[in-house]
Amino acid sequence: MSSPVIIGMKVHCNACEKEFPIGKKQQMLLVEDKPIVCKGCNSELIMSSAQKQRFLGFDNPAxxxxxxxxxxxxxxxxxxxxxxxxxxxxxxxxxxxxxxxxxxxxxxxxxxxxxxxxxxxxxxxxxxxxxxxx
Missing domain, CATH: 1.10.287 (Helix Hairpins)
Known part of the structure; x- marks a missing residue:
């Protein structure tokens, strides 16, 4: 699956409520259903299927x-x-x-x-x- 790389993409950690930007590598991991590490609480984070569909629907305005x-x-x-x-x-x-x-x-x-x-x-x-x- 080809992953869109979106400039200015941010994520919200539901564990510690921290928001932080993510880059190309982290975006690709999320699309491949692999976890990324939260910059606030160091939890492994995954994207739900609803959030994944939302992410794949984003354009790249920047x-x-x-x-x-x-x-x-x-x-x-x-x-x-x-x-x-x-x-x-x-x-x-x-x-x-x-x-x-x-x-x-x-x-x-x-x-x-x-x-x-x-x-x-x-x-x-x-x-x-x-x-x-x-």
């Missing part, structure tokens, strides 16, 4: 925002590299690039937070099987 952020970073590297190598001699261009890069990333940060606010699933503690200790 993907395009991350591409814009990468573009701003690339612009900054090109301008600063050109200035460092002596190819560009305009201080105004460097100042404008700094302002656009920093301002753009500040705006993108708030947009990213708003776009990923709803991307959360509830995880339950894994119950031990017969014969396993807690």
């Amino acid at each position: 993907k395009y925002l991350m591409l814009v952020s990468a573009g701003l970073g690339l612009l900054g590297v090109i301008i600063f590299g050109g200035t460092f190598l002596g190819l560009l001699r305009s201080d105004a261009l460097v100042l404008i690039t700094v302002a656009v890069t920093v301002g753009g990333n500040l705006v993108l940060g708030s947009k990213l937070k708003n776009a990923t606010k709803h991307l959360m699933v509830d995880l339950d503690p894994k119950l031990p099987r017969d014969g396993e200790s807690i």
Whole structure:
């Protein structure tokens, strides 16, 4: 099964009530019905089938925002590299690039937070099987 990797994905631990972000590896483990460890209480957490269906229904709203952020970073590297190598001699261009890069990333940060606010699933503690200790 192919797992969607969702930028800004968060989980809620039903054992300790902590919320924390998860990355690609943890998302893939959950889709494969394997547990992940809670960052708050160190419990092994699993996703119910209802939460799994909810997760698989999420889109990836932050993907395009991350591409814009990468573009701003690339612009900054090109301008600063050109200035460092002596190819560009305009201080105004460097100042404008700094302002656009920093301002753009500040705006993108708030947009990213708003776009990923709803991307959360509830995880339950894994119950031990017969014969396993807690």
